[in-house]
Amino acid sequence: MLGRRGFLASLAAGAIAPRLSWADAGAPAILGAAREPDGSYALFGIGADGSDRFRVALPARGHAGAAHPTAPEAVAFARSPGTFAVVLNCVTGEVIARLTAPQGRHFYGHGTFIANGDILCTSENDYTTGQGRIGMWSRRENWRRIAEIATHGVGPHEIKSMADDILVAANGGYRSDPARPGEKLDVDRMQPNLSYVSPDGQLLDQVELEPALRQNSIRHISFGRDGLVAFGMQWQGDPADGVPLLGLHRRGQAAILDAMPIHEAIAMQGYVGSVAFDATRKSVAISSPRGGRVQIFDDQGTHLHSILREDVCGIAPADHGFFLSDGLGGLILADSSLRPLAKHDRRAWDHHLVPVPI
Amino acid sequence: MRLIALLFLMPLPAMADVAKALDHHVLPATAQFSSASHALADLAARDCTAETLKPAYQDSFDAWLGLSHLAFGPLETDGRALTVEFWPDPRGLVARTVRGMASDADPIVDDPQEFPEVSIAGRGLMALEQLLYEPEIGDLARADYTCRYIRALTTDMAAIGDAIAEDWQQHAQLMQQAGQPGNNRYLSDKEPTQVLYTALLSSLEFDADQRLGRPMGSFDKPRPKMAEAWRSDRPMRNIALSLAATHELATTLAETEIPATEAAFATAMASAKAMDDPRLIGVEDPQERLKIEILQQQIRAIRSAVEAEIGGDLGLTAGFNSKDGD
Numbered sequence: 138m139l140g141r142r143g144f145l146a147s148l149a150a151g152a153i154a155p156r157l158s159w160a161d162a163g164a165p166a167i168l169g170a171a172r173e174p175d176g177s178y179a180l181f182g183i184g185a186d187g188s189d190r191f192r193v194a195l196p197a198r199g200h201a202g203a204a205h206p207t208a209p210e211a212v213a214f215a216r217s218p219g220t221f222a223v224v225l226n227c228v229t230g231e232v233i234a235r236l237t238a239p240q241g242r243h244f245y246g247h248g249t250f251i252a253n254g255d256i257l258c259t260s261e262n263d264y265t266t267g268q269g270r271i272g273m274w275s276r277r278e279n280w281r282r283i284a285e286i287a288t289h290g291v292g293p294h295e296i297k298s299m300a301d302d303i304l305v306a307a308n309g310g311y312r313s314d315p316a317r318p319g320e321k322l323d324v325d326r327m328q329p330n331l332s333y334v335s336p337d338g339q340l341l342d343q344v345e346l347e348p349a350l351r352q353n354s355i356r357h358i359s360f361g362r363d364g365l366v367a368f369g370m371q372w373q374g375d376p377a378d379g380v381p382l383l384g385l386h387r388r389g390q391a392a393i394l395d396a397m398p399i400h401e402a403i404a405m406q407g408y409v410g411s412v413a414f415d416a417t418r419k420s421v422a423i424s425s426p427r428g429g430r431v432q433i434f435d436d437q438g439t440h441l442h443s444i445l446r447e448d449v450c451g452i453a454p455a456d457h458g459f460f461l462s463d464g465l466g467g468l469i470l471a472d473s474s475l476r477p478l479a480k481h482d483r484r485a486w487d488h489h490l491v492p493v494p495i
Numbered sequence: 496m497r498l499i500a501l502l503f504l505m506p507l508p509a510m511a512d513v514a515k516a517l518d519h520h521v522l523p524a525t526a527q528f529s530s531a532s533h534a535l536a537d538l539a540a541r542d543c544t545a546e547t548l549k550p551a552y553q554d555s556f557d558a559w560l561g562l563s564h565l566a567f568g569p570l571e572t573d574g575r576a577l578t579v580e581f582w583p584d585p586r587g588l589v590a591r592t593v594r595g596m597a598s599d600a601d602p603i604v605d606d607p608q609e610f611p612e613v614s615i616a617g618r619g620l621m622a623l624e625q626l627l628y629e630p631e632i633g634d635l636a637r638a639d640y641t642c643r644y645i646r647a648l649t650t651d652m653a654a655i656g657d658a659i660a661e662d663w664q665q666h667a668q669l670m671q672q673a674g675q676p677g678n679n680r681y682l683s684d685k686e687p688t689q690v691l692y693t694a695l696l697s698s699l700e701f702d703a704d705q706r707l708g709r710p711m712g713s714f715d716k717p718r719p720k721m722a723e724a725w726r727s728d729r730p731m732r733n734i735a736l737s738l739a740a741t742h743e744l745a746t747t748l749a750e751t752e753i754p755a756t757e758a759a760f761a762t763a764m765a766s767a768k769a770m771d772d773p774r775l776i777g778v779e780d781p782q783e784r785l786k787i788e789i790l791q792q793q794i795r796a797i798r799s800a801v802e803a804e805i806g807g808d809l810g811l812t813a814g815f816n817s818k819d820g821d
Contacts, residue, residue, distance in 0.1 A: 200821060356821070371820075400577045401574065447686075463816070465815075474679050475679040476679075483812075486816075488819070
């Protein structure tokens with residue numbers, strides 16, 4: 138049995154660190170960033186019933202978050218092209234670490250964990266060359282930056298780790314620069330791709346679209362069954378073109394693009410804000426806040442139905458169907474019907490809902 | 496008695512203006528489009544020559560402009576809004592579809608049950624514009640084909656007009672019973688107002704960015720043939736009618752005086768009226784182009800006034816995600 142002194146010493150050495158879990162943070166099902174009625178920003182943990190489980194203040198408008206697989210820790214990213222991210226303890230609300238992009242890099246707003254949660258990967262831009270990068274940060278070593286690998290494309294946005302810690306990167310194809318926020322650079326030369334990258338940086342597989350769809354920026358990712366990757370796109374051509382905006386890909390096979398009815402395709406305004414499979418991973422949803430709608434497909438890319446919600450963007454899998462959030466405070470469960478879970482007037486939910494690992 | 500007492504406890508203000516907007520603005524517009532599209536179909540059944548039909552086509556388009564800004568609910572079902580008016584059409588799908596139908600003499604026009612299977616680019620007002628105003632179509636088609644196509648198209652459009660009007664009766668109920676159990680469309684009593692408010696802002700944005708912005712293109716590359724329904728001389732008329740419709744919506748939606756909004760509308764509407772350029776071909780002339788740019792700015796100024804006066808008063812915002820990228 139350890140004495141008090143021995144216990145404290147071993148605690149400091151990390152031997153018996155008190156292990157907090159997501160249950161200690163109120164067992165949230167999803168995380169979402171929002172603007173509050175007073176204009177401030179916060180990250181919320183939300184239960185499956187739609188109730189608030191925790192609230193942690195954010196220094197500025199968030200974009201997406203990454204949830205640690207076991208510990209109640211979330212990484213909140215600034216909007217792209219931002220240079221900061223904060224690691225939050227969702228039980229105490231403390232800022233555990235502030236991550237600052239190294240000189241010459243900026244974050245793109247998404248990240249993912251590998252190595253059972255020991256390493257955080259962040260999508261980044263080397264903005265002098267425009268080449269996409271994945272920064273790696275060690276949680277054990279107080280969130281020190283330990284490595285950097287290529288995304289094998291330009292302008293990566295969402296990155297996500299699949300089995301064997303293979304990183305899937307949505308390389309959007311155009312450049313950006315923190316000195317020119319909101320501007321898309323080199324759109325006429327854009328060449329997006331979906332890349333599968335090993336943790337040591339090797340390109341394992343890559344998908345490019347046909348030349349006619351080169352202006353379709355590949356930006357968001359969700360995983361289906363048996364290695365299926367859904368990717369959501371943003372068309373940089375005319376929003377009225379009505380091009381496909383969802384792709385489905387499995388390594389070694391050709392990508393499938395969605396077939397939406399033309400009026401729905403045009404109504405999406407060439408923009409997908411989020412993509413997510415449901416819990417069964419048999420259907421996949423894409424959202425367009427610009428079109429005020431969500432489109433649901435099966436895992437073959439066949440269109441099933443549309444859900445109309447103004448300014449809808451966040452999507453996360455629910456036990457049945459999807460959680461949807463919008464910029465008007467609505468949090469909705471969409472299965473066979475639409476059910477409001479919570480309506481926080483003037484709490485504007487930001488782009489993404491992130492599922493919390495169970 | 497208890498029910499009445501409860502009703503008095505419910506928040507009423509947000510409901511009151513919606514009821515007014517529905518009764519004085521929305522429902523009359525649906526009735527008008529339905530009646531205009533029926534008049535057009537009835538006339539086509541008797542005489543389908545282009546010269547006879549053009550005035551009725553123009554009337555239907557006018558009526559559509561009283562309704563098209565309400566691009567939610569019944570207008571979204573089955574893509575009705577785009578079916579009635581397939582525009583903008585950057586890839587020229589309407590011309591391609593109509594020409595394809597005409598040169599193949601596609602017999603689908605003879606089956607009213609099947610006609611709705613035609614691509615939406617081959618239905619509605621924009622396809623009809625091709626049939627009435629593009630002389631080439633007559634050369635492509637067999638002698639009576641154009642006539643049969645026009646009859647099928649106008650009948651189809653009248654049916655859509657009926658469906659919109661019928662659905663709006665139910666949709667109006669949904670809006671007035673917002674936030675009640677089982678109402679999947681309007682989850683709180685604030686949402687109907689929000690939806691109308693967003694329709695108002697979107698319509699103003701559409702006038703500035705699409706109706707004017709598309710033909711304006713860039714200074715070096717103006718694109719007058721990207722203007723809405725230019726073959727039938729409607730680009731400027733559509734903007735004037737759209738402003739009139741959004742003005743009516745704004746005044747029914749507002750709960751207080753809206754002097755800045757009224758002034759902004761008056762300025763833009765006067766500019767639109769003074770402009771003697773129905774097809775907006777002035778986009779190619781530096782001096783005329785300036786006038787069009789000024790109109791565009793005046794329409795954007797209405798939007799700002801609406802946001803400040805109506806949005807501010809009702810506590811509404813729009814576009815947290817839709818105006819933000821990534």
